[in-house]
Amino acid sequence: MRRCRYRLCCLLLGAVLVTSSCGEPEVPEEGLTGGWTTAGCEFSRRPATVTMGGRILPATPPALEAAMARIDAGGRADHAGSYAGLEVDQERVRAIVYRVPSAAFDDFIRLSAEDTCIVVRDAAHSLAELAGWNDRIVADLDAWQANGVRISSVAARHDGVGVEIGTRDVERARSAMPQRYGRSAPLIFVEQGPVIPLGEPGVPTAPQPGG
Incomplete structure (x- = not known):
């Protein structure tokens, strides 16, 4: 029975962040081709x-x-x-x-x-690519539960870094999931307990300076 419908598939499409300002023009940051x-x-x-x-x-x-x-x-x-x-x-x-x-x-x-x-x-990955990975992992949730990997959340990160997987079994997930999806799969593992069901997902906000 599929019970994991809380924050799963919570693709942060069009995420929005909030930071503080000193009113100065942005200085481009280094990147793959430079910001x-x-x-x-x-x-x-x-x-x-x-x-x-x-x-x-x-x-x-x-x-x-x-x-x-x-x-x-x-x-x-x-x-x-x-x-x-x-x-x-x-x-x-x-x-x-x-x-x-x-x-x-x-x-x-x-x-x-x-x-x-x-x-x-x-960004390293597009939203379309990460959405595909997200859907694949969500489709396998019952299998992971049966194998002792309790996944609390799955979300494609808006910055294109990868698909973030919240789980109580970080080490087990980090060892087992790349074996199934490949070592190059853009997976990020974070420790997370059971998630309280959310209402409509909001838009992310940028971290405050120093936070």
Whole structure:
């Protein structure tokens, strides 16, 4: 009987992150081909906020949210071999797109960004590739349970690093699963107990500086 339906298949498609800002232009980071930024990153912007329940919370400006939606939709539809996912950095009023290097997708990002700030970073795997691995592992959940590997969650990471597998049996999973899927399978193992069922999955947020 299949009981694992909590956070499984929780593909973080179009992930959004939040970090703090000093209002300075982004410095490109080294990567497979080097990171780069759109022209909109040359300008500093005041972070947007929203008041909820008497608390002031960070928010994503409509223009940036629209640019992210265009990039996410186009990445999945027309650039699936490159697009890995994205985040939003609300404090610095920018989005971060992860992609397997592709000149065509980079041109699409520049066009879709308009005057917003988009930071582009390299990814090892596309979302489409990781989704395939995710589905394969989920299909094998009962078999792994029978073999003593208790898997709590399976999620394709939005940064394209791999498929993250939460399990109470990390060492056993790390030894057994590559034997089934191959040593080159992009699997990341993290220790995790039973997962409480979630509602609608949210969008990830970027870690705060120093966190």
